Amino acid sequence: MKEGRFFLPSSGGRVECVLCPRHCVLSPGQTGFCGVRANREGKGLSLNYGSLSAVQIDPIEKKPLSHFKPGTDILSLGSYGCNLSCLYCQNHQIARDSDLFRFARGGEEITPSMILEQLAAPLAGVAYTYNEPTVWWEFMIDCAGLVKEKGFANVMVTNGYIEPEPLRELLPLIDAFSVDLKGYSEEFYRDVSGGRLAPVKRTLKSIVEAGRHLEVEYLVVPGKNDEEASFEELMLWYARELGADVPLHINRYFPRHKMSLPATPIDRLLALYDIACKYLSHVHIGNAQVDLSKRRSQP
Ligand code: SF4
Numbered sequence: 001m002k003e004g005r006f007f008l009p010s011s012g013g014r015v016e017c018v019l020c021p022r023h024c025v026l027s028p029g030q031t032g033f034c035g036v037r038a039n040r041e042g043k044g045l046s047l048n049y050g051s052l053s054a055v056q057i058d059p060i061e062k063k064p065l066s067h068f069k070p071g072t073d074i075l076s077l078g079s080y081g082c083n084l085s086c087l088y089c090q091n092h093q094i095a096r097d098s099d100l101f102r103f104a105r106g107g108e109e110i111t112p113s114m115i116l117e118q119l120a121a122p123l124a125g126v127a128y129t130y131n132e133p134t135v136w137w138e139f140m141i142d143c144a145g146l147v148k149e150k151g152f153a154n155v156m157v158t159n160g161y162i163e164p165e166p167l168r169e170l171l172p173l174i175d176a177f178s179v180d181l182k183g184y185s186e187e188f189y190r191d192v193s194g195g196r197l198a199p200v201k202r203t204l205k206s207i208v209e210a211g212r213h214l215e216v217e218y219l220v221v222p223g224k225n226d227e228e229a230s231f232e233e234l235m236l237w238y239a240r241e242l243g244a245d246v247p248l249h250i251n252r253y254f255p256r257h258k259m260s261l262p263a264t265p266i267d268r269l270l271a272l273y274d275i276a277c278k279y280l281s282h283v284h285i286g287n288a289q290v291d292l293s294k295r296r297s298q299p
Helices: 092-096 098-105 112-117 133-149 164-170 186-193 198-209 228-241 266-279
Strands: 007-009 015-017 037-040 043-046 054-059 073-078 125-128 153-158 176-180 213-220 248-252 283-286
Touching: 015 043, 043 133, 112 133, 125 133, 133 153, 133 164, 164 198, 176 198, 198 213, 198 228, 213 266, 228 266, 248 266, 266 283
Parallel strands: 073 125, 125 153, 153 176, 176 213, 213 248, 248 283
Antiparallel strands: 007 015, 037 043, 054 073
């Protein structure tokens, strides 16, 4: 636990958290939507500072990043909490399970220096992943600074739901971003993920403008975000605003958590793959074994 950044004082001992676009206004004793930032006696705290749900070594392709240090392994860290509420969340226990959060807070506090001791060649660096690292901002930025000083890379696997100022501070430290773009309509973000699309588009553009490596994930939920005309509109925006060279991963959805729709049919993935290939240079299909050798070639 640590005093947090990006809390603004408000009336009556309340504080407003401006780390992510939700801007939770918290009375003393209250905890924000993410479950890990709170007002305690008028002070804004990061409750999950130093609380880790996982520390393990993964191939970087699992983040997934296919065009950043391919073939290397990366030390992957996760904590607790999330600022979205996707109905199909695959990590809902570490994202939203308040019992687990309480247990975690009673556990050993890990420091960024302890992480650094685990970091040695041939590891590529550290990935902040598993739960949403935005809501772990204070620990991530402390750790990322040390990792960078030691000459290793930092990778952030994120939903992109972050305000411009905290993102601006991260940009010089994070070498590669894997951003999960949930859909291409405000309705999808509101109804399925409990957030808004506009801030995520802003984050994607800021990462590109800062010249950082970016790869984008798009989980195809059948009947929800696989409408072809809308996806083509997304690809036009993507190529124009992010660039045709920014890799896109089109991923297969499987029923999880509160969503019971059947898994994405392979032909839906292929239909969106063909559209994406008209505009982008690097398109991948994830979570499915698909033979792409006879598909249209990418530009
Ligand atoms: S980071 Fe958490 S507390 Fe802060 S605005 Fe977002 S959801 Fe609310």
